Every structure is written in C-alpha cells, then in structure tokens.
Amino acid sequence: MGDRLVRVEDKEIKISNVDKELYPGITKYxxxxHLTRxxxxxxxxxxxxxxxTIRYPDGVKGKSFYQKNIPDHAxxxxxxxxWGEIEYILLQDTATLVWLxxxxxxxxxxxxxRAEHPGYPTELVFDIDPSVEGFEAVMETALLTRETLRSMGLDGVVKTSGATGLQVYVPIQPRYSYEETRQISQFVARFLQDRHPQLITLERSVKKRGNKxxxxxxxxWRGKSLITAYSPRARSEATVSVPLKWEELKPGLTPEDFTLETVYQRLEQVGDLFAPISQPNHRYDLQAILQFISTKA
Structure with missing residues (x-):
C-alpha cells in the first residue's frame, strides 16, 4: 500500500495507504x-x-473512535x-476535508x-429514529412534524441521517439560547406524542420503546452534534445524509437509495436542497411562540 501526494487549494497533502479498502470496493484514494466532489x-x-469526526483506521469493518480534539500532528x-476543554477542528475548506x-x-x-456565536443555535433540529426495521413510520412522523411546525408558522428541510432515520431542520434567528429552543422542541415533541401515542415515543431507553x-x-443541545448534510456514513452501503423534498417521503423510499455512487446524479438533478438551511434567506423569529408556550406553562 503506497502513499501519494495531492495538492488541494495550494496545500500539499500526503495520502497514505492509498489502496486500503475503507468501504467495500472503495479504496482510500x-x-x-469522493470527498473533493x-x-x-x-x-x-x-x-x-x-x-x-468518527475515524475508522481499518475501514467500516474495523474498529472506530470519536475525535473531537485536533490531533497534535495537524x-x-x-x-x-x-470551547471548554476541547480544541476543535473547524472544517473550513476542501484541504481540511481531504486531510481528515x-x-x-x-x-x-x-x-x-457556530464558534463565532457560541450558545445560540442556528436551527431547531428534530432527530427521528425508528425502534424497529422499516422507514415508513419514520416518514410518517416527519410529515406529522412538518404539519405541526407549519401550524406554528414554521417550516424546514428534511434530510436522511444516512443511517435509519430522518432529521428536520428549521432555520431560526441565532439569538435564542439552547434553553429557549428546548422549550419549543419539547412542546412540539410532547404535542406529537400526545396526538399520536401509538406511533411516537419520547422514551430514551431503546428497550422501552417497543415498535414506536x-x-x-x-x-x-450545547456540546452535542449531528451528522452534517452530505456527510457519508460508516455503513457498508456507503450511504450519504441527503436532503429531500417533502413530497419524496412516500412508500418505497429508503436511506439506502442515497450512496456515494448515486448522490452525484441526484445533485445534478435536484441541486442543493439544503441551501435554505446552510445559506438561508430567511430565519424564523421565535418570540411569539415562546410567549405562547409561557402562557401554557
């Protein structure tokens, strides 16, 4: 397994073990x-x-570990x-992505x-995961979530997690603390659970969720993270976390439809569906919603 030097954005980066298989049929090179694309x-x-980041030195079939602190050899x-006791990497450019x-x-x-404005999230985000195999209940829950959000004057973008779930992002003005956004998130979650108790659970223990x-x-929340849009996942199918059109949430759709082999054709066809989140023209003001929730407390 040899090494290879590449030049990215005027940075020279050594790629080691270029022939090592990271995914089935996909070498490190x-x-x-794929990352540059x-x-x-x-x-x-x-x-x-x-x-x-989650690192897999021997590929998806090997052991992995989380990395938050920047390595000494960076x-x-x-x-x-x-932030706190951790020196984080900022993923600012393609060269850093290739180095990673x-x-x-x-x-x-x-x-x-964002690091420039810590403590003030730029979106409300809801993470929706199945407790058993199957994607249709997840899609139904996402559509019910959107229906609820729209009744509150909000709307957002849905994306696959790249694994088994969906995530809903709502762009907001970054002037609300995590404590304030938690009030709204909890209100939405409890409303949905109360309305659809046979479908949705807020139970964190997997053993207690049943098939909900x-x-x-x-x-x-602060200090936590979620897979970013267009990040691959460490699954043998080489799936990618992909934004969707809401009308795509219908029977037959699966996260495995979106992989490193298929994502580029999709991007050519539909473009960047996450642009309303990554480069929003509009962010929602949450003040009226927070005032409404406070009257219900």
Missing part, C-alpha cells in the same frame, strides 16, 4: 476523490461549527477553536451553534 455541498453548513493551516479523509474520518458531525418511532428533541 477513491474516498479522497462532496466538498461544495458539505462545507457550507459545516463551516464555523465545532467538528466531531498542519498549522487547519483552522481550530477552543486521509485519517480515515468517515463521518462528519457538527454542532448546532423515537422523537429525539434532546440531542439539540
């Missing part, structure tokens, strides 16, 4: 090429956020920032707030 779509939302040109790819970082998870869909509003 293939992986690097995904970069224009992945970077706009990831930039300026606290990054957590090049000086890799941007970084400190060489470390066998197969997943890219980012914070809900888990509506996770707690993940949206």
């Amino acid at each position: 293939d992986w690097i090429l 995904l970069a224009p779509y992945l970077l706009p939302y990831a930039q300026g956020r606290y990054l957590t 090049p000086d040109w890799v941007k970084r920032t400190t 790819g060489n470390l066998a970082s197969l997943e890219f998870h980012v914070s809900f707030d 869909v888990y509506f996770d509003y707690l993940q949206h």
Whole structure:
C-alpha cells in the first residue's frame, strides 16, 4: 500500500495507504476523490461549527473512535477553536476535508451553534429514529412534524441521517439560547406524542420503546452534534445524509437509495436542497411562540 501526494487549494497533502479498502470496493484514494466532489455541498453548513469526526483506521469493518480534539500532528493551516476543554477542528475548506479523509474520518458531525456565536443555535433540529426495521413510520412522523411546525408558522428541510432515520431542520434567528429552543422542541415533541401515542415515543431507553418511532428533541443541545448534510456514513452501503423534498417521503423510499455512487446524479438533478438551511434567506423569529408556550406553562 503506497502513499501519494495531492495538492488541494495550494496545500500539499500526503495520502497514505492509498489502496486500503475503507468501504467495500472503495479504496482510500477513491474516498479522497469522493470527498473533493462532496466538498461544495458539505462545507457550507459545516463551516464555523465545532467538528466531531468518527475515524475508522481499518475501514467500516474495523474498529472506530470519536475525535473531537485536533490531533497534535495537524498542519498549522487547519483552522481550530477552543470551547471548554476541547480544541476543535473547524472544517473550513476542501484541504481540511481531504486531510481528515486521509485519517480515515468517515463521518462528519457538527454542532448546532457556530464558534463565532457560541450558545445560540442556528436551527431547531428534530432527530427521528425508528425502534424497529422499516422507514415508513419514520416518514410518517416527519410529515406529522412538518404539519405541526407549519401550524406554528414554521417550516424546514428534511434530510436522511444516512443511517435509519430522518432529521428536520428549521432555520431560526441565532439569538435564542439552547434553553429557549428546548422549550419549543419539547412542546412540539410532547404535542406529537400526545396526538399520536401509538406511533411516537419520547422514551430514551431503546428497550422501552417497543415498535414506536423515537422523537429525539434532546440531542439539540450545547456540546452535542449531528451528522452534517452530505456527510457519508460508516455503513457498508456507503450511504450519504441527503436532503429531500417533502413530497419524496412516500412508500418505497429508503436511506439506502442515497450512496456515494448515486448522490452525484441526484445533485445534478435536484441541486442543493439544503441551501435554505446552510445559506438561508430567511430565519424564523421565535418570540411569539415562546410567549405562547409561557402562557401554557
């Protein structure tokens, strides 16, 4: 397994073990090429956020570990920032993405707030996961979530997690604390559970969920992260977290439809459906909703 030097954005990066298989049929050098193609779509939302990567030195079939702190051997040109006791990488450019790819970082998870304005999330985010196999209940829950949000004067973008679930993002003015956004997230979650008790659960314990869909509003918090749009996942199918049109949520859709082999054709056909989140023209004001919830407390 040899090494290869590549030049990205005037940075020279050594790619080691280029022939090592990271996914079935995908070598590390293939992986690097995939990252350069995904970069224009992945970077706009990831930039300026606290990054957590999951590294698989021996590929998806091997062991993995989370990395939050920037490695000591990181090049000086890799941007970084400190929050708490952690010195995070800032995924600002394609060169950094390629450098991380060489470390066998197969997943890219980012914070809900930006380093320049910590503590104030830029979206409300709802993470919807099945408790048993199947995607239809997850899609139904996402559509019910949108219906509820629209009744509140809000709307957002849905994307696959790249694994088994869906995530709903609502762009908001970044002037509300996590405590304030939690009030709204919890209100939406409890409303949906009360209206659809046979479908939706807020139970964190997997053993206690039965076959219900888990509506996770707690993940949206300081110090936590979620897979970023267009990040691949460390699954043998090489799935990618892909934004969807709401009308695509119908029987027959599965997360496995969107992989490193199929995502580029989709991007050519539909463009960047996450642009309303990564580069929003409008962010919602939550003040009236917070005032309404306070009268119900």
